Amino acid sequence: MASNDSDRTPVSTDPVVERRAEPGPRPVIGLTTYLEQAKQGVWDVRAAFLPQRYLDAVTSSGGVAVLLPPQPEPDAAAAAVMDGLDGLILTGGLDVQPELYGAQRHPLTDPARPDRDAWELALFRGAEERRVPVLAICRGLQLVNVARGGTLHQHLPEALGTERYRIGGGVFATNEVIADDGSVLAQLVGTDPIDVHSYHHQGIDQLGEGLIATARTDDGLVQAIESGGEGYVVGVQWHPEENAQDRRLFEGLVAAASAYSQARQDVDA
């Protein structure tokens, strides 16, 4: 699937969510993974890891799921894979290094994962250059914000005085979100209140350049972002892979990825 045509002309695509039912080749969706210690049979090994719910959400929405673990020489590796992708999902996980947004580390910020941060930043920049559609989930939304020069609250219980977004013990909190009318998010989930599954202790402080906040909770915390320019970048602070009702976010990405794939074939023809 890969070619090294890293300076491919960006393809112009609209977020045409109504195309989701069109038949055609299944778009290839890359999902970022991370390295964890894991049990495999009698072995206890370091492994590339991603909860299967992400994969199920992509495949049941009509995409082909491809895993993207952190790579050495991330910029070159991202260029090598990006031309074979029709869509990108920046998945959830541990905190982005605060040094990347000019902040001193809070004592409760997770240990740094510089390999993952560098890899995902390279993938996101590669996607932006080519206008490959992006869905950014939880940490993914935070990474997109940092990539665009924004900053994060490092510990929401201190910044906002609330534990409502991470109650702990692996139990997802429920929060109500309303998508802003006119947003891509609203095309996907409507403008009625929806319950979302939250598990995070960080959140957007200053919004990154060119990003639009398209949903907030009633305390003002940004819950969803979109790219204001061309291309499809949708980020949500919650975990749609954990909620069948949120399948619409994956369907929207797959539809945009199909449109991107078709437009790319038209350019290449």
Ligand SMILES: NCCCC(=O)O
């Ligand atoms: N900061 C990584 C995403 C999850 C969290 O905020 O806890």
